[in-house]
Amino acid sequence: MNTLRHTLLATLLAFSIGATPALAADMTVPPSGILGVSDAQLTPEFWVAHLIDGDKVVLDRVAIAAINERVARLDPSMHDIRHLTAALPRDQVKGWIEKLTSKPGKALFDVAGKPVTTAAIDDVMTNAAIDAIPAQVTPRYGMAVRRSALRGYPTDLRVFSHADDTDIDRFQESTLFPGDPLVTVHTSKDGKWVFVVSPRYAAWMHADDVAYGDAAKVFAHTDATPYRVITGAKPLTVYTPEAPAVSELQLDMGTRVPLDTSLAPDQPVNGQSPYASWVLSLPVRDEKGALSFHPALLQRNQDSSADYLPLTHANIVRQAFKFLGERYGWGHAFNGRDCSGFVSDVYRSMGVQMPRNTRDQSISPGLTHTVYTDKDSHDARVKAAMALEVGDMVYIPGHVMMVIGKIDGQPYVIHDVGGMSYRQADGSLRRVKLNEVSVTPLLPMMSSHDKTFVDIMTSIARIR
The missing domain is CATH 2.30.30.40 (SH3 Domains)
Structure with a gap:
């Protein structure tokens, strides 16, 4: 979650750092007003097709477990x-x-x-x-x-x-x-x-x-096996009048839910055959507040996995795009999520447990960061932006963005964002309200203080 009120912005701006390819001034403005983004770019397949070795595993389970242990041990949040x-x-x-x-x-x-x-x-x-x-x-x-x-x-x-x-x-x-x-x-x-x-x-x-x-x-x-990991944005359990507490219960991306293996596969669950569903074991509360567990069905055609997804560049892109267009929700309000909730839920589906809030993520001693201060020049910052890789998280005060690839050498990000602005050809500033998970270019983006996001970047985190 962001720690500052942010209506986030983007700008049409040419950088003067020599050989920077495909300057923002070359980007087109479609009818949507979203600079440099065509309809084709609103599908994960577009970005996956641009990947090299997109299905190569970036981190295996052992390496991810080491990151999780380090974050849990070192991060004060x-x-x-x-x-x-x-x-x-x-x-x-x-x-x-x-x-x-x-x-x-x-x-x-x-x-x-x-x-x-x-x-x-x-x-x-x-x-x-x-x-x-x-x-x-x-x-x-x-x-x-x-x-x-x-x-x-x-x-x-x-x-x-x-x-x-x-x-x-x-x-x-x-x-x-x-x-x-x-x-x-x-x-x-x-x-x-x-x-x-x-x-x-x-x-x-x-x-x-x-x-x-x-x-x-x-x-x-919590530790029970076997289990299912929810890989869809927010699927629901099957409707059941027999068990209202687990009927159409929302399960957000990255949630790990044990399977109920105590039931015979040829017997109904909550009045329905389980053969086309996974039988989950979900916590319920009785009238006195006591914990027990009840079976619930999750249809097999809903996105879930027998384990966390492999951490690959292709999976990062595919998982992030499952939230594209979801309404911005500060602190997961509006049945959605905010910028830091978005990136953490995406990584959670691959087994990475990150701090909740933007600031905590940006300075977490358990994650690998490159930190930027006022001493870092504009050119050095742009050079770092041009070297970003898919899945990298870029932090500015109160906001985080996830890199999804490059077009003509320009880095693009997906993020849960209030808005964007950019300078038009005549130098005037155009503002566009977004308030959703959006795809935008990175380099042209500006803050409300008329500075580029690159110039107020505080850190880059890479899950490696």
């Missing part, structure tokens, strides 16, 4: 919930909560464009009940039973920085998916919210989206 102590000190829990839940210092607006009152904010802060945290907290293990929003505050109140812009809810943080393990460490005053710590994020979620069991039960299911 990650949480090792498997090895928490039986009692957590108040200061640790309070620190997690107050990292997100502090009284806003700036004016906020509701969905109707009206100022959020001080009284409303005070009610939310009171509901957080931070002063009620005991000296010692016993973490309760559990699992998310559905796609569930992670919030910075224990409320569904949507708030925005500007009265006329309701795209970025400042109280929205991230999302958990069915089967994600977690611990709860605090409950709101009204009992409707719990503060949870998951491997990649700590925030508030609806209390009734959590099912509780002991740690052994939770992690036995």
